[in-house]
Amino acid sequence: MPEVNQSTIIQTRDLHKCYWVGSMPYPALNGIDLEIHKGEFVVLAGRSGSGKSTLLNIVGGLESADRGEARILGEDILKMGNSQRTGFRLANIGFVFQAYNLIRVLSARENVAYVCQLQGKSKQESLEIANHWLHEVEIGHLGYRRPDQLSGGQQQRVAVARALATEPKIILADEPTANLDSTTGRHLIELMQRLNQSLGTTFLISSHDPDVKQAASRLIKLSDGFIVNSWDEETKPPVSLAVTCPIRNRPFGERLRHFFKPRRKTDQQTKPGTSRHS
Amino acid sequence: MVSRLGILTYVALAVRNLIRNRRRTTITLLTMMFGIATLTLLSALNDGWLSQMKTNFILSFTGHLQIHAKGFEASQNLRDKIDDPDAISRYMDTYPEIIGWTQRIRTSGLASVSGNSTGVQIMATDPEQETWVTSMDQNVKTGVWLRPGMNKDLLLGKTVAQNLGAKLSDRVILMTQRPSGEMISEVYYLRGIIETGAPQIDRTLALISLDGAQQWLQMQQAVTDIVIRADHHDQTDTLYRLFVQQLSEQVYEIMPWQELDPMVRQWLEFSDAYGLIILFVVILLVLTEILNTMLISLHERQKELGVMIAIGTQPHRIFLMLLFEAVLLIFVGAVLGYLIALLVVMLLADSGIDLTDYANAFEFFYMDPVIHPQLTRDSALKILLATLVAALLAGIYPAWKATRLSVSQALRIQ
Numbered sequence: 001m002p003e004v005n006q007s008t009i010i011q012t013r014d015l016h017k018c019y020w021v022g023s024m025p026y027p028a029l030n031g032i033d034l035e036i037h038k039g040e041f042v043v044l045a046g047r048s049g050s051g052k053s054t055l056l057n058i059v060g061g062l063e064s065a066d067r068g069e070a071r072i073l074g075e076d077i078l079k080m081g082n083s084q085r086t087g088f089r090l091a092n093i094g095f096v097f098q099a100y101n102l103i104r105v106l107s108a109r110e111n112v113a114y115v116c117q118l119q120g121k122s123k124q125e126s127l128e129i130a131n132h133w134l135h136e137v138e139i140g141h142l143g144y145r146r147p148d149q150l151s152g153g154q155q156q157r158v159a160v161a162r163a164l165a166t167e168p169k170i171i172l173a174d175e176p177t178a179n180l181d182s183t184t185g186r187h188l189i190e191l192m193q194r195l196n197q198s199l200g201t202t203f204l205i206s207s208h209d210p211d212v213k214q215a216a217s218r219l220i221k222l223s224d225g226f227i228v229n230s231w232d233e234e235t236k237p238p239v240s241l242a243v244t245c246p247i248r249n250r251p252f253g254e255r256l257r258h259f260f261k262p263r264r265k266t267d268q269q270t271k272p273g274t275s276r277h278s
Numbered sequence: 279m280v281s282r283l284g285i286l287t288y289v290a291l292a293v294r295n296l297i298r299n300r301r302r303t304t305i306t307l308l309t310m311m312f313g314i315a316t317l318t319l320l321s322a323l324n325d326g327w328l329s330q331m332k333t334n335f336i337l338s339f340t341g342h343l344q345i346h347a348k349g350f351e352a353s354q355n356l357r358d359k360i361d362d363p364d365a366i367s368r369y370m371d372t373y374p375e376i377i378g379w380t381q382r383i384r385t386s387g388l389a390s391v392s393g394n395s396t397g398v399q400i401m402a403t404d405p406e407q408e409t410w411v412t413s414m415d416q417n418v419k420t421g422v423w424l425r426p427g428m429n430k431d432l433l434l435g436k437t438v439a440q441n442l443g444a445k446l447s448d449r450v451i452l453m454t455q456r457p458s459g460e461m462i463s464e465v466y467y468l469r470g471i472i473e474t475g476a477p478q479i480d481r482t483l484a485l486i487s488l489d490g491a492q493q494w495l496q497m498q499q500a501v502t503d504i505v506i507r508a509d510h511h512d513q514t515d516t517l518y519r520l521f522v523q524q525l526s527e528q529v530y531e532i533m534p535w536q537e538l539d540p541m542v543r544q545w546l547e548f549s550d551a552y553g554l555i556i557l558f559v560v561i562l563l564v565l566t567e568i569l570n571t572m573l574i575s576l577h578e579r580q581k582e583l584g585v586m587i588a589i590g591t592q593p594h595r596i597f598l599m600l601l602f603e604a605v606l607l608i609f610v611g612a613v614l615g616y617l618i619a620l621l622v623v624m625l626l627a628d629s630g631i632d633l634t635d636y637a638n639a640f641e642f643f644y645m646d647p648v649i650h651p652q653l654t655r656d657s658a659l660k661i662l663l664a665t666l667v668a669a670l671l672a673g674i675y676p677a678w679k680a681t682r683l684s685v686s687q688a689l690r691i692q
Contacts, residue, residue, distance in 0.1 A: 062588055063686035083592060090590025097689065101585040105294035117287065118590045162589065 008071075009170060009202050010036040010059055015068035017054050017225075028054040030225035031068070036204060036218075038169075041196045043216035044206040050222040052206035053174050059204065060093055060172045061085040073169060090118055094163030094201075096173035100155040102147040108158045109134060109143035112165045119166055133161035137191060153184035157191070164195065173205040177212055189215045288595070292603040299575065303607065306571045310564060310611025311618060317560040318619030318661055322651035323631070324553045328546060330646045332511055332535075337413040338474045340538050341380075341505035342514045345521065346531045350502055351538075356385050356457040359500040360530070366504055369524060375513040378410025382503040383491050387454030389434070389484050391442040398438055398484040400454055402491030411507040414472060414485070421446045421470030429490025432466035435483035436473040444468050452484060456495050464494050553657075561664045564608070568672035572604050576676045583680050584688025593681035600680050604673025605666075612665040616658075623651045 015032040018025050028051045036042050044052045057063035058070055061077045069076050073092055080088060089095075102111045109130040116126035134140045137157040139150075147155055156176060163171050173192070177185030193215050196203050205212060213219055221228050296303045336342055345366055350358035360366065363381050370379045383402040388395055405424035409415045415423040424431050432450050434442070444450060446468055453463040466486060474480055492498060508517055514534050521532045536543040576583075583596055630648035 057686045057689075060588070062689065086587060086590055086592050089588065095588055097585070099581075101581065101588075101689070103291075103582060103586065105291060105298050115589050123287075166590070 007037040008035050009038045009040075009073060010034065010204065011071040012055075012059070013069050013071075015055070015058060015070060016066045017051075017058065017063070018066055027225050029058070029065070032225070032227060034220070034227065036202060038202055039196070039200045041193060041203045041215065041217040042205070042220060043213050043218075044204065044220050044222055045208055045213050046222035046228075047208065049224075051225040052222055054225075055222070056172050056174050056204065056206050060095060061089050090115070090166065092169050094166060094168040094171040096156070096159045096163050096171060096176045098175035098178045100147070100152070100159050100179070102155055102158055102162070104147050107144050107146050108139065108150065108154075108161075111147070111158055112162045115162055115166050129165050130161070133165045134158070136164070136195070137161045151184075152179050153181075153188065156180060156184075156188055160188070160192065160195075164199070164201070168201065170202045170204065173203065173207075175207055175209075176205060177207060177209045182211070185209060186211050288599045288602050289606070291599055292606050295575075295579075295603060296607060299578075302571060302575070306567065306607055307611045307614070309567045310608060311615040313560050313564040313567070314612045314615025314661070314665065315618040315622075316615075317557060318616055318653070318657075319622060319651065320556050320560075321553060321657045321661060322619065322623045322653045323649055324549060324556075325654050325657055326630075326652040327646070327649045328549050329511075329652055330650065331542070331546065334475070334646065335539065335542050336507070336511070336535050338417070338476050339412060339414070339479055340535050341411050342508040342511070342535050343506040343517050343521065344533050344538060345504040345506070345525065346502060346533070348527075348529055348531050351531060351533060354384070354386065356383070356455070356495065356497070356502065359383075359457065359497060359502050360504065361498075361500045363499060363501045363504055366525065366530075369521070370506070373517065373520060375508050375510075375517055376506055377509050378407070378507040380404050380407035380411045380505050381488060381501040382408075382505060383488065383495065383497065383500075384502050385454050385495075387452055387484070389438065389442060390451045390453070391444045391448055394442045396438060396441045397482070398434075398452070399482040400452060400484045400486065400491075402486045402488045404488045411505050414474070417472050417474045418470040419473045421468070423470060424485065424487050425469070426487075427489075428469075429487050429493070430466050431469040431487060433470040433472050433483070433485040434468060435480040436471050437477065437481035438483060439468070439471045441481070446470070450484075452486070454495070457497060457500075462494065557660065557664055561668045564665075565668040565672045568604060568608055568668070569675065571607070572600065572672060572676035573679075575603070576600070576680055580683060580688045581691040583683055584685045584691075587683065587685050588689065593683075596683075597677040597681050600677035601670070601673040604676070605669045608665060608669035608672065612662070616661070620653065623653050626651050 012032050012034040015029050015034075016027075017029040018027045020026070028049075030051075032051075032055060034055075044055060046052050054063065058065050058078070059072065061072075061080065065078055068078075070078050072088070075088070077085060077088065102108075103114065106114060109127060112130035112133055113123070113126035116129050117123060121129065131140060131143060134143050134157075137160050139154050139157050139161075142150060142154060142158075145154075147158070150158065156179075159176075160171075163173075171192075176192075177188055180188060189209075189212055192203060192205075195201060205216075207213065219229075345360070347358045347360050367379070367381070370376050380403055383400075385400050387398055387400045389398045403424070405415075405426050409423075418433065419436065421433070424433060432452070434444060434450070438444075442450070448468045450466050450468050451463055452466055453461065455461055472480070472483060472485065474483075488501070492500070506517065508514055514536075518532060518534050525532065536546075586596060587593060627650055630650040632648050634647040
């Protein structure tokens with residue numbers, strides 16, 4: 001087991017992830033080594049397709065990796081079963097999504113109370129906690145409204161309250177301001193910063209919003225599945241598809257298609273004396 | 279960590295999800311209601327006419343149970359007779375399930391009127407006792423029923439009378455054999471013509487009084503049949519068991535109505551099977567509709583379900599929630615459909631559905647031209663059970679599919 005600093009809350013080693021679109025491999029993460037400490041307000045920056053959301057999903061146990069390890073609070077989340085991972089998320093991780101993703105049939109306070117009830121708290125206690133957190137995110141008066149009766153900014157505040165209601169050690173936020181106007185986005189970031197400072201909750205946020213980047217206590221820049229803080233984008237090492245996208249990780253249907261694919265000999269192979277690499 | 283989200287929370291979630299998609303829920307509910315109402319009505323019609331058929335069959339001639347001397351039903355020979363019917367008749371008052379019984383003599387013979395002759399089934403019965411067992415007295419369309427003490431009265435089936443060209447008061451000569459084998463004939467007077475609606479009876483029946491027949495056939499007190507009518511069809515089996523216990527199998531044969539006419543029994547069994555096929559087809563249609571709705575609903579809610587799993591809902595709870603939704607949808611639709619059918623059955627129970635124009639072909643199956651739908655407890659339970667099974671089947675697959683959801687892919691859905 002690699003050495004884990006007492007304050008290290010998220011640690012990834014050699015994390016690889018490749019997506020297959022048909023027979024085309026798209027490497028999303030190319031050996032990510034990352035350490036995030038307790039109480040940090042870390043922002044993952046990078047263009048679309050740089051691997052921010054994939055990294056966040058893997059750290060949050062929503063997705064598996066092809067290779068490497070992801071230790072959250074000292075436990076390798078990639079080695080957990082589905083049910084164990086769900087329980088681990090509930091106990092330790094809060095999520096804030098780009099599209100708010102509230103449960104549409106529940107009111108704001110019911111959305112927040114839902115996760116508390118999942119944790120085993122009574123309905124009454126859960127609703128009290130929900131009211132508290134809705135006040136914390138400054139929308140206490142909107143608790144009875146359903147998501148479709150709230151603005152985008154208000155919905156995202158409910159999502160933040162929901163993420164905090166279980167008192168998680170980590171909050172993962174995927175582009176939390178992307179669907180908000182700049183003023184609302186700034187208010188949300190200020191709110192998250194304030195909560196980070198007052199509660200000591202670790203925030204890992206993926207974003208390309210300059211306001212969010214500015215608020216970060218540490219900025220990690222991703223490009224094409226690499227962390228590029230230490231080198232320029234032009235000098236980053238080449239991607240080895242054999243390492244990042246091994247054939248065994250292809251979807252089963254693709255592997256079958258690959259297996260049965262007719263292999264035609266090329267002209268170069270049929271012409272005697274012709275080098276294949278010429 | 280034990281979740282406090284009880285069943286009620288998931289029921290509430292299921293209800294809210296159903297209400298949220300009003301149009302889809304309404305269309306599915308209407309389909310369900312229509313399916314279950316149709317199924318219940320078909321079942322009620324089936325039960326109604328089957329019950330009428332049974333009653334008509336039993337009341338027209340057969341009774342619920344018959345006791346014969348051993349071997350009589352096969353031989354139809356007067357030598358296979360019950361010599362001491364009173365030894366059996368004493369049981370009749372002890373069983374409250376019996377509401378009527380009579381003694382009969384049955385034998386084949388020949389009827390002649392003015393040079394016309396035809397083969398007949400001569401049946402001799404006690405004119406009063408017979409009215410407690412069958413409705414033959416009510417089927418006298420012309421003339422009168424057998425009069426007690428009038429030993430020369432004769433009633434003929436409608437077709438027999440037509441074949442013989444016999445009219446009321448005509449002299450009819452009946453010819454048959456005594457148990458000894460001696461051929462005998464006697465003159466009777468036609469007092470009535472019976473039309474039971476069952477062609478095999480109407481074209482063979484020659485009905486005379488039991489007292490006169492016993493003298494004519496020199497059988498003393500002997501009879502060939504003891505015919506029993508139960509208070510209800512369902513009591514036939516009970517009575518059968520009671521008589522089997524009391525009477526020697528070596529001396530008597532005890533036959534319930536189903537055995538007396540295998541064709542009717544087969545027809546009833548076929549009708550039951552037909553009812554089951556209808557039940558199966560309708561349930562299959564309903565199941566397909568619900569399955570379709572649930573799969574569309576699952577497709578539309580992939581993201582939401584993905585979010586629920588992402589924030590900590592265990593997949594088995596998602597499974598339960600979706601299953602609740604399917605069961606709830608089907609349950610509400612089934613109850614409403616059943617109530618509609620119940621209302622229609624209540625409206626039609628007295629007047630019935632008149633199929634006079636179509637019923638002639640089925641006459642020999644003792645079918646009434648007016649069908650009175652009838653909802654029975656057994657059918658209701660069968661429909662309820664089948665609906666529940668359909669609900670579970672329709673709910674299980676989408677619910678299971680939801681538990682296999684890729685959370686990261688679901689979250690990417692725009």
